[in-house]
Amino acid sequence: MIWQQLVNGISVGSIYALMATGYALIYSLLGFSNWAHGDIGMIGAYIGFFSLATFNLPVWLALIVAVAGAGLVSVISERLAYRRIRNNNSPTMFLMIAAMGVSITLQNFVLVTVGSKFKTYPQILPVKAISVGGIYIGMLDLISFSVSLLVILFLYFLIERTKFGLAVKAAASDMQVASLLGINVDKYIGLVFLLAGSLAGVSGVLLGMKYTVYPQLGNFALKAFIASVFGGLGSVPGAIVGALFIGIMEVFVAGYVSAGLRDLFTFTLLIAVLVIRPTGLFGKDIQDKA
Amino acid sequence: MRKSKLVSLMLVIIILAMSLTACGKKASDDVIKIGYVGALSGETAVWGQAGLNGMLLTAKEINEAGGILGKQVEVVGLDGRGDPTDSVNAFRRLATEENVIAVIGTNFSSCNIAMAPIADQLEVPLIATAASNPKVTVDEDGNLHPYSFRIGFIDPFQGQVLANLASAELDAKTAGIIYDIGSDYSTGLSQYFEEQFVANGGEVVAKVEGHSGDNDFRSQLSVIAEANPDVILVPWIYKDVALIANQARELGITAPLLGGDGWDSPELLSMAGEAIEGSFYTSQPSFANPVTKPYADAYMAEYNNLVPETEALFGHDGLYWIKDALERAGEATKPALREALENTTQFDGLMGSMSVDPKTHNPAKPASVYTFVDGERLWFGDYK
Numbered sequence: 013m014i015w016q017q018l019v020n021g022i023s024v025g026s027i028y029a030l031m032a033t034g035y036a037l038i039y040s041l042l043g044f045s046n047w048a049h050g051d052i053g054m055i056g057a058y059i060g061f062f063s064l065a066t067f068n069l070p071v072w073l074a075l076i077v078a079v080a081g082a083g084l085v086s087v088i089s090e091r092l093a094y095r096r097i098r099n100n101n102s103p104t105m106f107l108m109i110a111a112m113g114v115s116i117t118l119q120n121f122v123l124v125t126v127g128s129k130f131k132t133y134p135q136i137l138p139v140k141a142i143s144v145g146g147i148y149i150g151m152l153d154l155i156s157f158s159v160s161l162l163v164i165l166f167l168y169f170l171i172e173r174t175k176f177g178l179a180v181k182a183a184a185s186d187m188q189v190a191s192l193l194g195i196n197v198d199k200y201i202g203l204v205f206l207l208a209g210s211l212a213g214v215s216g217v218l219l220g221m222k223y224t225v226y227p228q229l230g231n232f233a234l235k236a237f238i239a240s241v242f243g244g245l246g247s248v249p250g251a252i253v254g255a256l257f258i259g260i261m262e263v264f265v266a267g268y269v270s271a272g273l274r275d276l277f278t279f280t281l282l283i284a285v286l287v288i289r290p291t292g293l294f295g296k297d298i299q300d301k302a
Numbered sequence: 303m304r305k306s307k308l309v310s311l312m313l314v315i316i317i318l319a320m321s322l323t324a325c326g327k328k329a330s331d332d333v334i335k336i337g338y339v340g341a342l343s344g345e346t347a348v349w350g351q352a353g354l355n356g357m358l359l360t361a362k363e364i365n366e367a368g369g370i371l372g373k374q375v376e377v378v379g380l381d382g383r384g385d386p387t388d389s390v391n392a393f394r395r396l397a398t399e400e401n402v403i404a405v406i407g408t409n410f411s412s413c414n415i416a417m418a419p420i421a422d423q424l425e426v427p428l429i430a431t432a433a434s435n436p437k438v439t440v441d442e443d444g445n446l447h448p449y450s451f452r453i454g455f456i457d458p459f460q461g462q463v464l465a466n467l468a469s470a471e472l473d474a475k476t477a478g479i480i481y482d483i484g485s486d487y488s489t490g491l492s493q494y495f496e497e498q499f500v501a502n503g504g505e506v507v508a509k510v511e512g513h514s515g516d517n518d519f520r521s522q523l524s525v526i527a528e529a530n531p532d533v534i535l536v537p538w539i540y541k542d543v544a545l546i547a548n549q550a551r552e553l554g555i556t557a558p559l560l561g562g563d564g565w566d567s568p569e570l571l572s573m574a575g576e577a578i579e580g581s582f583y584t585s586q587p588s589f590a591n592p593v594t595k596p597y598a599d600a601y602m603a604e605y606n607n608l609v610p611e612t613e614a615l616f617g618h619d620g621l622y623w624i625k626d627a628l629e630r631a632g633e634a635t636k637p638a639l640r641e642a643l644e645n646t647t648q649f650d651g652l653m654g655s656m657s658v659d660p661k662t663h664n665p666a667k668p669a670s671v672y673t674f675v676d677g678e679r680l681w682f683g684d685y686k
Contacts (some may be wrong), residue, residue, distance in 0.1 A: 061648055223545055267522065271483070
């Protein structure tokens with residue numbers, strides 16, 4: 013059973029990882045935790061649902077529409093809610109509060125327009141599992157794990173091997189100097205929001221396919237946030253390791269200790285990290301941990 | 303001068319009006335008024351309106367057959383909006399202004415828990431429909447509300463029916479349970495299931511917990527999968543049931559799932575699909591039982607092909623139960639009706655045969671069991 017639980021944990025963790033990398037990207041650049049990140053994923057899940065269920069698009073196209081849609085909403089949220097605050101040189105606290113506002117706005121927008129009813133994705137894949145030596149691996153898990161892996165590899169390539177990555181890293185280390193050196197910081201911040209929003213969209217669609225879609229779906233991102241704190245806020249590899257660790261830990265606590273105590277363990281870990289090692293596993297910067 | 307003329311005119315009108323209402327009161331001696339409180343507006347109006355429709359239709363049927371004790375039946379429905387305060391107000395008005403002999407409603411435990419003490423105080427019998435909390439008929443300290451009754455069964459009963467179904471019909475020797483630690487309904491049902499299942503000689507081999515709102519139950523289900531029970535109790539609401547069913551099948555669990563009336567939604571089939579095939583759940587007897595066909599047809603003929611909700615059956619059985627009790631009592635007074643309702647040993651309605659426990663006012667009656675075959679919900683039978 014240990015192996016089965018490990019598989020369960022990795023499958024939960026890989027979706028946390030997609031979410032956590034988005035947190036890490038935005039944190040590394042702007043130094044604040046984007047509380048609306050999970051809700052952008054929720055919007056992606058709804059766009060995917062309607063593309064499939066109402067407009068009968070093929071799966072690949074629905075995925076693209078959902079991911080692009082979530083990315084777009086993310087960019088718009090940056091334009092409307094964060095850019096002005098940033099240009100005013102206001103404290104990062106203001107950005108966090110604005111993000112909470114965006115989160116509530118998005119949730120209520122969906123509540124009013126779509127309603128609070130739970131939606132289920134049309135069954136694209138039959139409920140099937142591959143059995144490997146007595147361990148059941150769900151088809152959907154296999155797919156979501158591979159998608160997560162591909163997306164994360166792509167992200168790594170983007171940041172480490174392209175001019176875009178270099179510019180983002182430069183802006184992250186010192187925005188003013190980067191802008192003096194001719195980097196259009198606003199443009200790159202917009203692009204990072206597009207990227208983070210798209211990642212949230214991917215995880216939203218995967219979550220929607222695996223479970224159900226509802227306006228509070230974005231709340232699961234709290235776990236992804238803890239993962240990114242654990243891994244070291246602002247560090248993309250840290251977020252991935254942290255997410256997998258939390259996914260596996262949750263599954264083992266629920267399976268061997270008690271599901272009721274699962275969140276207790278997760279949040280205790282958060283407090284322990286903040287008290288004992290505020291930089292997390294791979295973090296660099298100890299100042300204003302949000 | 304003018305003013306005093308106006309005043310005297312008004313006085314005349316008032317006196318006239320009073321004498322008219324007095325006349326009205328006299329005439330009402332030949333009529334038995336029965337009240338209904340339900341949500342006639344708002345989100346849950348679909349149930350309240352069905353209950354009232356059912357009662358109006360049934361009253362017509364009773365009147366055509368000669369009424370109760372030779373008197374005509376008149377049904378008065380008031381809107382309780384599914385809200386405890388509004389329901390108490392509606393009940394008060396029915397009792398004090400409309401002078402009803404009894405009130406039927408509501409299907410919400412919260413409303414009936416609020417109305418029960420008022421019913422005792424005004425001494426008007428109140429019959430709850432689907433409200434399933436034990437506290438509808440007994441207060442916090444376990445004392446009986448003498449004027450509160452119910453037609454539906456209570457939560458613990460479903461657990462017993464499910465355990466008996468598992469032992470007798472499905473030949474289950476071992477059971478797994480996954481329950482919601484945040485819900486009284488779920489923990490209660492699990493507890494009563496377990497007690498009865500163990501009493502039947504079965505063994506609960508795995509009992510795991512979860513939280514409504516968790517979307518992933520696979521780590522708990524893996525524990526159940528390893529214990530490999532014959533049946534699995536899933537006392538959750540349909541949305542969680544759909545997730546649990548899909549994830550259980552994904553982990554290779556093939557045992558039938560069992561559940562209570564939280565499963566009772568057409569959404570379950572569309573959300574869970576094949577994963578729910580071959581599973582069973584208990585609920586209040588409904589129109590799925592063929593006995594109810596003539597009544598359902600009459601209902602649809604009366605109300606422009608409106609498909610009746612189960613609440614209409616409660617309205618029907620409630621009214622016939624009052625008729626049965628009044629005829630046994632031989633007089634149409636509230637205390638006599640109360641006595642007769644309390645001492646019901648057998649009343650046969652469309653929802654099955656029931657008797658009343660005088661100590662708790664809970665009915666002993668069958669629960670309906672439903673199953674899923676080929677993507678459709680089927681009525682499996684009624685069980686006690």
